[in-house]
Structure formats: structure tokens, C-alpha cells
Amino acid sequence: MTTPPSTDRPDTDRPTATHNPASGVKHMKWWGWGVEGVAFHFDDKPKFAPFVKQAVGLDLSGEAPPASVDFSTLTVPAPKISDDLLTELRGVVGSENVISDDEPRVVHTYGKSIRDLLRIRSGDLPRVPDVVAYPGDEDEVQRIVDLAVAADAVLIPFGGGSNISGSLQPPAGETRTVISLDMGRLNKVLDVDEDSGLARIQAGAQGPDLEEQLNKRGWTVGHFPDSFNHSTIGGWVATRSSGMQSDKFGDISDITRGVRVATPSGPLVLRPLPSTSTGPSVREMILGSEGRLGVITAVSAQVHRLPEERVILAYFYPTFDAGLEAMHDISLLDSRPSITRVSDAGETGFTLATAKKTSVGQTVLFKVLQRRGWDLDKMCLSFVGFEGTKAHVARQQAAVKEIVKKHGGMGVGKGPGVLYDQKKFDTPYIRDFLLDWGGAADVSETAAPWSRLKDVYYNTIDAAKQAYKELGIDPGWVMCHLSHSYHSGACLYFTFAFVYGDRDPLPLYEVVKKAIQQSFIDNGATLSHHHAVGTEHSPWLSQDISPAGEKIMKGLFAAVDPGSNFNPGKITS
Structure with missing residues (x-):
């Protein structure tokens, strides 16, 4: 079964609040990641507290700080909507599906x-x-699209709410009525064309729900982003998402063969064709459009039969350079694995620190590596995923084994891969935990050609460290992994963290974030590989695609949406 095990129930230590409207649509917490009653703790992770103390200087001894989230303390602006528009909306979807209470409005902000x-x-x-x-x-x-345009209202599509690039919030100075269009009721796999391997899926289907429906029929879409448990296929398309198995299945732009969109001009219908020559690709215009061109209602996705076998193996490399070179060689194989991932030494240390215990076998292995001359502080952990028939998986493993050996690496079996597979969707919970303790952590990811990849990595690490130095943050943390490989290059995914103490964290964050993003551009990489542009990355758009490219994009948005009713201010103003 290709669907990774759902592990959205990691360590829990306190009750949390969420909102479930009459429609039954699932939402995350208004103040953090994930679902009610789920949080991270480190009581059974003996290496975690020492690691955090060394990495960012945060002392986790003593009592945990009290939860700093209380909805009753918020001052929520009153809704600005006419009785006529409210009545019209209720006439379209029913009174029970038009919500103006404070908490659901905040959830959608x-x-x-x-x-x-x-x-x-x-x-x-x-x-x-x-x-x-x-x-x-x-x-x-x-009908809601038509109502919004007629009333000169703002319409913001909402999937699972997992976006991290500022693609959801209404513009601060917006005086028009803002409608959040939650697609959660449109959550079905409508049909599967088994001859063509095409599934028609409603845009509001979240990852676990659509995979469950497809798996029952023997299929998988093969798309597993970090946000899988709480994001929708419509959101994946709107942000040009990539998944953990995109090496094999492609990113969402490869998976999306057709799409249906509600636009100001009526329904846009792009049939699921294998390839076309019909001028500039309208499908490509919709991909990554973040709601600026309309509301995605359904996606025709390329799907695949569930594999006979699926396995994730772990490897260690003596250095990150060796791991990058191995990933490059693996990317050139005729038969590609489904996952190619290697963490730098910092992220490897973080991963080992989140383990519940150190096995005897691991202790023995590390002693063997030291005797071989490895510096364990530079050692890097890698995961490679294989799936298909048993014979195909065996051939892939043999080819990868030779490449790993060539670059001085060592295979360490299935155990770490099983743990990775179980826990890979849980990391965002740690960010909420750190916020409770006065620490901030976030991510920036990019992609570059293989020839530029090491420069991007080392110069970005240096840029982050320099930003910390300028801010007087000592120590500050930055770590990285390669997460998606292509014939011509790969994605590098950076995580950075720091303790802000009594200082305002947002200005500090902005300095570090800007240093990392500018390093991407200066070293020949892109502003984002799969997290989209939104407002967070829009300052770098012109540098990335050139002023002429940004002008074309602005012209497209203005032509389709002359009233700026659809998610205004995202990608480009």
C-alpha cells in the first residue's frame, strides 16, 4: 500500500482547541499546526533537550511554560458584509454553510x-x-464567484490552511467584503479512468481522504508533501506543490493532466489530455496561480497502481558533499527511485536527537565508523525509497548500493527508513512547541542546477550565520537537506531557528529570512521550489523571472480579474 502510515498523533501533552462547523469540514487549530489534543513533548527523547541547548541555547529544563493561546483574549474585527450579500450566499449553499462566527473566521485568516x-x-x-x-x-x-464579482467582494479560496508563504490572509487595508471560500465539502474522488490511469478528484479532498478513496480501488496519486495530512489537491495545484515521492511520480504539475476552474468568465475546462499544442499553456497558468485566476474545483490527476513492494532504506555518508554527489549519480539512473533525500550534518544531528532511544546496533555502528576515520560530527543521513515489482526494487537497490559505495557511504537497512516513514509528517508540531518556549523556527526551500548546488548550500548557510551575527543571536541554527532530485538539479530545503527571548521575533525572522532568500537568487537558485510565492516570497519575483516575466504575470492577472476580486496582492501586486 503506497499511502504512508498516518502519524498525525505524535506525543500529546495538552488539550487544544479547534473548530468544526456544521458542514463537518476538518480544520487545524486556529493557533498552530495539526488537530485537537496533539502536541510535541520530549520526555521520552533523552537527546533532544541537550541538542536544543547546544543548537540555539534554549534550556528546556524545569517546568514547561504555560500555553500562551487563549481565544477569548483575541479582539476579532466585526464582519463587514451586507445583509443582501449574506442572504444571497445562504441562498446558494444553505444557511448552515455560511459562517460568520469569530473562530471560523480567524481559522481562515x-x-x-x-x-x-x-x-x-x-x-x-x-x-x-x-x-x-x-x-x-x-x-x-x-455561483459564489459570480456573486463576489457582482458585489465587488474579495474571494479567497481555502483548502486545508497549511500554506506557509502568505497566500491566504486578506490585505490589511482591504475595505471590501472578504469571502473565504472553503472547499472542504468537495472532497470526493469522482471517478477513475482505469485504462488511462486518470482520476477526477474534487479540489477540496485532503491528502489522506483522497488516498484512502484511491487505495480502495488499487490506485495512488503518489503525492505526499510535508503538509499531506492537512492540505488539498486544489491547494497543491494552486501552489505548484511537490511531494516526497516526486522523483518517481513527478510534482503536481506533472501529475495534473486536466483541471476545472470557476472564473469570472464562467467555468474553465481543461480536459485531461496527455499532451497538446494549443498555444501558451492555460494549464500552466493555473498551476501556481494561488487563486488569482479563479477557484479550482476539480483536478484530473495521473494515478498509478499500488506497487507490489515499497521500501525505504537508510544510508550514512561521511560528508554532505559525498551525499550530494551520490544523489546526483542516482538522479542519472535509467530507473529512478521514488525518494532521494540526504541531510547535512546539522539536520542529521537533529534527526538523531528526536529518536526515543539509541539502539545497541547504532552504538556499535558509530564505533565502527569512527574506527574507519569518520568524523561523526560531519556524518550525513540519507533515505532512498524504492517501489514497484520485487524484481524492479531489487535492481534499483543494487544500482544505488554501488553508487553509495562509490561515494564512501554505508547502508544501514530498513529500520531508520520505517521510522522516517512513520514520522515524516510530524515535524511541524515541534515548531509550535518551540514557540511556547520562546524559540522561532521556519523553512526556506529552493532548487538549482547540480553545477550550482554546493555554492547555494554553503553560501546560504554562511548568509544565515552572518544574519545571526548581525542580530547578536548566538547561537542561531540553520540546517538543510536535499529533498527532490531531477536530471538537471535538485531541491535544497533549509530550516532555521533561534531564540528571541524578550525581543520582538518578527523583525529578527525577517532579517534571517531575507538573507536566505537573497542568497538563493544571488547563487543561481529560485525563490521557492514548492512553497509558492504568496506575499512571503514576492519581493524576489522580479529577480527570479526577470522584470519582463513579472510584467507578463501582472498582465495575465489584470486581464482575467480586472476588478482584483480574486486573492489580491498574492504573487505580485
Whole structure:
């Protein structure tokens, strides 16, 4: 079965609040990641507290700080919506599916970036949606689109709310009515064309739900982003998402063969064709459009039969350079693995520190590596995933084994891979935990050609460290892994963290974030590989795609949406 085990129930230590509207649509906590009653703790992870103390200077001894989230302390702006528009919305989707209560409006205000979480925890709510509407089918979506344009309202599509690039919040100075269009009721796999391997899926289907429906029929979409448990296929398309198995299945732009979109001009229908020559690709325009061109209602996705065998193996390399070189060689194999990932020494240390115990076998292995001359402080952990028939998996493993050996690496079996597979969706919970203790952590990811990859890595690490130095943060933390490989290059995924203490964390975050993002551009990489542009990355758009490219993009948005009714201010103003 290709669907990774759901592990959205890691260590729990306190009750949390969430909101479940009458429609039954699932939402994350208004103040953090994940679902009610789930949080991170380190009581059974003996290496975690020492690691955090060394990495960012945060002392986790003593009593945990009290939870700093209390909805009753928020001042939520009153909704601004006319009785006529409210009545019309209720006429489309039913009164029970038009919500104007404070908590659901707050849930739909932000995504889950560190900026979003810091603002929501501090009660910074300059503008929230005035109403949340839950359409039940494509016709209702189109009717709401038409109502919004006629009323000159702002319409912001909402999937799972997992976005971390500022793609969801209403503009602070927006005076028009803001409608959050929650697609959660559109959560079905409508049909599967088994001859073509194409599934038609409603845009609001979250990862676990659509995989469950596909798996029952023997299929998988093969798309597993970090946000899998709480994101939708419509959101994946709107942000040009990549998944952990994109080496084999491709990113969402490869998986998406057709799409249906509610636009100001009526329904846009792009049939699921294998390839076309019909001028500039409208499908490509929709991919990554973040709601600026309309509301995605359904996706025709390329799907695959569940594999006979699936295994993830772990490897160690003596250095990150050796790991990068091995990933490059693996990317050139005729038969590609499904996952190619290698962490630098910092992230390897973090991964080992989150383990519940150190096995006897691991202790023996590390002693063997030391006798071979390895510096364990430079050692890097890698995961490679294989799937297909047993014979195919065996051939892949043999080819990878030779490459690992060539670059001085060592295979360490299935055990770490099983743990990775079980826990890979749980890391965001640690960010909420750190916020409770006065620490901030976030991510930036990019992609570059293989020839530029090492420069991107080392110069970005240096840029982050220099930013910490300028801010007087000692120590500050930055770590990285390679997460997706292509014939011509790869994605590097950076995580950075620091303790802010009594200082305002947002200005500190902005300095570090800007240093990392500018390093990407200066070293020949892109502003984002799969987290989208939103408002977080828009300052670098012109440098990335050139001023002429940004002008084309602005012209496209203005032509399709002359009234700027659709998620204004995202990607480019």
C-alpha cells in the first residue's frame, strides 16, 4: 500500500482547541499546526533537550511554560458584509454553510508560516474574512464567484490552511467584503479512468481522504508533501506543490493532466489530455496561480497502481558533499527511485536527537565508523525509497548500493527508513512547541542546477550565520537537506531557528529570512521550489523571472480579474 502510515498523533501533552462547523469540514487549530489534543513533548527523547541547548541555547529544563493561546483574549474585527450579500450566499449553499462566527473566521485568516503563527498568537488581526462559505459542488462555487464579482467582494479560496508563504490572509487595508471560500465539502474522488490511469478528484479532498478513496480501488496519486495530512489537491495545484515521492511520480504539475476552474468568465475546462499544442499553456497558468485566476474545483490527476513492494532504506555518508554527489549519480539512473533525500550534518544531528532511544546496533555502528576515520560530527543521513515489482526494487537497490559505495557511504537497512516513514509528517508540531518556549523556527526551500548546488548550500548557510551575527543571536541554527532530485538539479530545503527571548521575533525572522532568500537568487537558485510565492516570497519575483516575466504575470492577472476580486496582492501586486 503506497499511502504512508498516518502519524498525525505524535506525543500529546495538552488539550487544544479547534473548530468544526456544521458542514463537518476538518480544520487545524486556529493557533498552530495539526488537530485537537496533539502536541510535541520530549520526555521520552533523552537527546533532544541537550541538542536544543547546544543548537540555539534554549534550556528546556524545569517546568514547561504555560500555553500562551487563549481565544477569548483575541479582539476579532466585526464582519463587514451586507445583509443582501449574506442572504444571497445562504441562498446558494444553505444557511448552515455560511459562517460568520469569530473562530471560523480567524481559522481562515492565516496559513501556518512562522509569521502567521506569531501574528495570531499576539492577536494581530488587522483584517479577517467577513464570512466563510462552504460550497457543496462546482455549480455552487461558480455561483459564489459570480456573486463576489457582482458585489465587488474579495474571494479567497481555502483548502486545508497549511500554506506557509502568505497566500491566504486578506490585505490589511482591504475595505471590501472578504469571502473565504472553503472547499472542504468537495472532497470526493469522482471517478477513475482505469485504462488511462486518470482520476477526477474534487479540489477540496485532503491528502489522506483522497488516498484512502484511491487505495480502495488499487490506485495512488503518489503525492505526499510535508503538509499531506492537512492540505488539498486544489491547494497543491494552486501552489505548484511537490511531494516526497516526486522523483518517481513527478510534482503536481506533472501529475495534473486536466483541471476545472470557476472564473469570472464562467467555468474553465481543461480536459485531461496527455499532451497538446494549443498555444501558451492555460494549464500552466493555473498551476501556481494561488487563486488569482479563479477557484479550482476539480483536478484530473495521473494515478498509478499500488506497487507490489515499497521500501525505504537508510544510508550514512561521511560528508554532505559525498551525499550530494551520490544523489546526483542516482538522479542519472535509467530507473529512478521514488525518494532521494540526504541531510547535512546539522539536520542529521537533529534527526538523531528526536529518536526515543539509541539502539545497541547504532552504538556499535558509530564505533565502527569512527574506527574507519569518520568524523561523526560531519556524518550525513540519507533515505532512498524504492517501489514497484520485487524484481524492479531489487535492481534499483543494487544500482544505488554501488553508487553509495562509490561515494564512501554505508547502508544501514530498513529500520531508520520505517521510522522516517512513520514520522515524516510530524515535524511541524515541534515548531509550535518551540514557540511556547520562546524559540522561532521556519523553512526556506529552493532548487538549482547540480553545477550550482554546493555554492547555494554553503553560501546560504554562511548568509544565515552572518544574519545571526548581525542580530547578536548566538547561537542561531540553520540546517538543510536535499529533498527532490531531477536530471538537471535538485531541491535544497533549509530550516532555521533561534531564540528571541524578550525581543520582538518578527523583525529578527525577517532579517534571517531575507538573507536566505537573497542568497538563493544571488547563487543561481529560485525563490521557492514548492512553497509558492504568496506575499512571503514576492519581493524576489522580479529577480527570479526577470522584470519582463513579472510584467507578463501582472498582465495575465489584470486581464482575467480586472476588478482584483480574486486573492489580491498574492504573487505580485
